[in-house]
Amino acid sequence: MEKLRGFEIAKGWENKNIHLPKRSTKYAAGYDVEAAEDTIIPAFKPGVKPTLIPTGLKAYCQRDEWYMLANRSSGPKKGLVMANSIGIIDSDYYGNESNDGHFYFQYINILDHDIEIKKGDIIGQVIFQKYLIADNDNAEGERKGGFGSTDKK
Numbered sequence: 001m002e003k004l005r006g007f008e009i010a011k012g013w014e015n016k017n018i019h020l021p022k023r024s025t026k027y028a029a030g031y032d033v034e035a036a037e038d039t040i041i042p043a044f045k046p047g048v049k050p051t052l053i054p055t056g057l058k059a060y061c062q063r064d065e066w067y068m069l070a071n072r073s074s075g076p077k078k079g080l081v082m083a084n085s086i087g088i089i090d091s092d093y094y095g096n097e098s099n100d101g102h103f104y105f106q107y108i109n110i111l112d113h114d115i116e117i118k119k120g121d122i123i124g125q126v127i128f129q130k131y132l133i134a135d136n137d138n139a140e141g142e143r144k145g146g147f148g149s150t151d152k153k
Contacts, residue, residue: 018034053107
């Protein structure tokens with residue numbers, strides 16, 4: 001059977017009891033993702049950088065698809081705000097040489113005290129999407145790395 005879209009354990013995380021994401025109900029759009037290890041997210045103050053929470057996962061999808069990393073609806077209520085609002089992961093991120101396609105969630109803690117994330121806590125969700133391209137699109141670039149590798153100045 002041809003693989004269309006799904007999740008795998010990223011290299012280096014195979015023996016760490018990582019659970020593959022799943023949907024909680026049959027009409028849910030998002031796949032719930034767990035933290036791969038305990039992480040402390042410090043209370044917000046100017047200059048604090050977002051905290052990267054590892055998932056131990058990589059995801060694959062079709063070339064004309066991408067997947068979104070999104071906060072849970074309860075996230076802000078618990079003080080967690082995604083630093084980049086949503087994460088947009090291109091299909092060619094899967095299996096890249098830099099990090100095998102391991103995706104992370106980036107959070108800022110808006111509370112006045114540290115937040116402790118435990119391994120196995122649901123930290124966000126992944127939603128798979130199709131994308132469209134504009135007329136006269138002639139992009140030919142190739143991914144050369146992992147996280148942030150397509151930054152343009």
